Amino acid sequence: MEIDAWVWWLIAAVGLGIPLVLTAMPEFGMFSAGAIAAAVVAALGTGIVTQVLVFAGMSVALIAVVRPIANRHRAQRPQHATGVDALKGRSAVVLERVDGSGGRIKLSGEVWSARSLDTDRSFEPGQQVDVVEIDGATAVVM
Known part of the structure; x- marks a missing residue:
């Protein structure tokens, strides 16, 4: 066959x-x-x-x-940021005064340690801040 x-x-x-x-x-x-x-x-x-x-x-x-x-x-194809990279550029609300040495913010529904990018600048509770970067477990804001 x-x-x-x-x-x-x-x-x-x-x-x-x-x-x-x-x-x-x-x-x-x-x-x-x-x-x-x-x-x-x-x-x-x-x-x-x-x-x-x-x-x-x-x-x-x-x-x-x-x-x-x-x-x-x-x-x-757009790259989707995940993890801490997705938090960069987001807005947060100051919970405890944030300055160059520390403070607390509410970011994406969670409480984060934060510090000011400009060490001479401080933010009071209730103010809106922008997350510039995440350094370990601390959000650097401005």
Whole structure:
């Protein structure tokens, strides 16, 4: 029993899809799509040269077109700040006088130790301050 060429191309497409899943390298998916395109033209009865050209052409075209688009989207993805980085730039309310040596603020629903960025400046209870940075467990405010 002889297996048709299009079946071999589908086997190749599945074989190329396995490393895509295991390594998360999208290039394997593009090669797999090229193998599917070659299977389609093989099912239409074209010769092996045409099948290989379609496989190579489709794979290269996908890599040339899709990869730069994917890289651009990956570079433009907004970075979400987490942990203490997410607290920088937030507003807080002074609970106990804050100066260069210390104090307390309410930041994101929690009570934090705080100190003033400018050691000569102080903030009284009830004032709004902005968090400039987090130094250990102390918020530096202005």
